[in-house]
Amino acid sequence: MTSTITPTEQSVFGTYITSREEFLQAKVAVIIDTAQVINNIILEKSLLLGHQIRVFNRENEAIAWLEN
DSSP states (O other): OOOOOOHHHHHHHHHHHHHOGGGTTOEEEEEOOTTOOOOHHHHHHHHHTTOEEEEESSHHHHHHHHHO
8 A cells, every 4th residue: 555645744754864964975765656746845955955865656766776
């Protein structure tokens, strides 16, 4: 069963990722359902802070990106 996360949950996740020193050099792949609404503000903030975070609809695409 796939569930969607609310904008508030997205914000909490984004804030957590950007606040953790161990994630500064990490690549973070987020896999979502195609129906999920993405909070682009969080992604843009993460990118401005130098984080590598991308959203994918398919696990195999996320894994391929992580392995590069």
